Amino acid sequence: MPSGRRPVTLLVVLCLGHVLLISSQVPMRDGSTALHGAAFGSVARVEAGVAALADGVTGLWSHYVALSGASRENETLRQRILELEGELLGERARASRVDGLEDALNLQRSLVAPTRAARVIAGNPVPGVLTVTVDQGSDAGVQANMAVINGRGVVGRVIVVAAHAATIQLLADRAASAGAILEKSGTAGNVSGGFADGQFRLGLVSSAAPMAVGERVVTSGQDGIFPQGFLLGQVAQINGTGKSREIVVAPAVDFARLNVVLIVLAKPAQTGGTTR
Amino acid sequence: MKMTRVMAVVLSAVLLQVVLARYAVGGRFSFDLVLVGVVFAALQSGAVAGMIAGTIGGLAQDILSGGVVGVFGLAKTLVGYAAGAMGTQFVVAKAHARALIVAAATVLHVLMAVGLQGVIDQSWPSLSWTAMLEQVVINAAVSWAAFQVTESLPGAMSRGRSRSRSSWGRRQW
Numbered sequence: 132m133p134s135g136r137r138p139v140t141l142l143v144v145l146c147l148g149h150v151l152l153i154s155s156q157v158p159m160r161d162g163s164t165a166l167h168g169a170a171f172g173s174v175a176r177v178e179a180g181v182a183a184l185a186d187g188v189t190g191l192w193s194h195y196v197a198l199s200g201a202s203r204e205n206e207t208l209r210q211r212i213l214e215l216e217g218e219l220l221g222e223r224a225r226a227s228r229v230d231g232l233e234d235a236l237n238l239q240r241s242l243v244a245p246t247r248a249a250r251v252i253a254g255n256p257v258p259g260v261l262t263v264t265v266d267q268g269s270d271a272g273v274q275a276n277m278a279v280i281n282g283r284g285v286v287g288r289v290i291v292v293a294a295h296a297a298t299i300q301l302l303a304d305r306a307a308s309a310g311a312i313l314e315k316s317g318t319a320g321n322v323s324g325g326f327a328d329g330q331f332r333l334g335l336v337s338s339a340a341p342m343a344v345g346e347r348v349v350t351s352g353q354d355g356i357f358p359q360g361f362l363l364g365q366v367a368q369i370n371g372t373g374k375s376r377e378i379v380v381a382p383a384v385d386f387a388r389l390n391v392v393l394i395v396l397a398k399p400a401q402t403g404g405t406t407r
Numbered sequence: 408m409k410m411t412r413v414m415a416v417v418l419s420a421v422l423l424q425v426v427l428a429r430y431a432v433g434g435r436f437s438f439d440l441v442l443v444g445v446v447f448a449a450l451q452s453g454a455v456a457g458m459i460a461g462t463i464g465g466l467a468q469d470i471l472s473g474g475v476v477g478v479f480g481l482a483k484t485l486v487g488y489a490a491g492a493m494g495t496q497f498v499v500a501k502a503h504a505r506a507l508i509v510a511a512a513t514v515l516h517v518l519m520a521v522g523l524q525g526v527i528d529q530s531w532p533s534l535s536w537t538a539m540l541e542q543v544v545i546n547a548a549v550s551w552a553a554f555q556v557t558e559s560l561p562g563a564m565s566r567g568r569s570r571s572r573s574s575w576g577r578r579q580w
Contacts, residue, residue, distance in 0.1 A: 171473075174471060177422065178425055178426060181422065181426045182426060252429070253426055255471075255472050255473075256424045256425045256441065256467070256468045257469075257474065257479065258428075259437065259535075260473075260474065262472075262473065263429055264429075290473070291473060298473065305533070325533070326533070327537070
């Protein structure tokens with residue numbers, strides 16, 4: 132590097148350092164820094180473009196080249212659609228009965244929160260920090276602290292929002308947790324991530340609370356982020372007894388295969404299962 | 408390596424890391440292509456270039472990750488400087504020797520980042536040795552491939568040029 136450029140580079144580096152220092156002291160409303168918000172918004176567009184290119188290349192392979200077995204898969208999927216349509220009819224019938232009971236008992240009617248599908252376009256550049264970027268942002272009604280789910284269960288929550296993108300903190304991240312309840316026994320606790328084995332731990336549970344391996348763990352709705360009743364996972368192991376008991380929960384979601392997620396566009400306080 | 412080239416290497420590494428990181432979610436793969444870019448720049452152009460590459464790459468990672476700004480900046484600046492100093496002190500011309508430096512730099516970087524995070528959080532974060540080993544192997548393999556390409560590319564290009572020139576000459580005669 133020529134020596135004449137060195138002072139300029141140093142100046143740029145120092146200025147950048149100052150900007151970063153100032154930025155780190157000016158948190159925005161959602162808790163992130165102004166610099167992070169600005170960088171995230173502009174980089175997200177590049178990420179979306181590169182992700183579309185990468186998906187195009189892989190799509191070219193899977194849609195046109197690797198077509199063996201597609202018709203067989205088609206048949207299986209058609210059958211699955213028929214089964215699901217049957218299940219849907221049954222669920223509709225059950226829902227109308229529940230509505231009737233709610234009316235009869237003069238309760239407020241349950242509402243299903245609207246969701247928005249979003250494509251995962253990038254991961255976190257720091258290894259070990261489990262956040263992903265999706266291609267839907269405030270323009271689509273996404274806000275910080277909205278719950279994110281997929282077909283299997285709870286994925287995480289929105290932590291940073293730009294106009295066309297948002298960052299989602301996965302439940303497997305070391306800083307993530309969710310209010311949980313054991314479906315059968317009704318024992319409440321708190322599920323947290325960030326463990327080397329990739330599984331959750333159920334904490335804040337009474338040492339005498341009964342539970343069994345294989346029991347489903349669902350969201351309790353107590354944290355004000357995740358709506359009640361969404362699947363978190365299943366109890367995989369119970370190590371030790373009493374106060375030193377460790378409850379390992381196998382996540383329902385496969386965090387290694389996240390392509391499309393659903394953002395729940397309402398906070399639990401707005402849906403909560405009890406608002407009309 | 409000129410400053411613009413150092414910047415290009417680091418920024419492409421950051422972009423590649425961000426895009427490929429979505430396939431690494433869930434702990435299937437752990438890699439740090441930004442670190443590979445920093446050590447690459449340091450070994451090609453010396454300690455100052457390594458230091459600057461580390462500062463830029465680390466700060467970019469810090470800003471995009473949403474964590475404390477400066478942790479990866481500081482760790483990568485120090486690693487970039489150390490790798491550049493090693494590159495000028497010892498003869499490390501072969502791709503596998505350079506890949507070994509990347510492997511050592513990865514271990515140093517992970518330990519420094521965890522240490523700094525621990526100091527900031529006032530609690531020792533859990534360190535997954537498996538993930539670190541995985542990162543060492545992947546980083547070393549990627550850097551070995553990158554060094555092989557940069558070593559063999561100029562030779563291959565000049566061979567191709569001379570071949571086309573000689574065939575053009577025969578056609579004329």
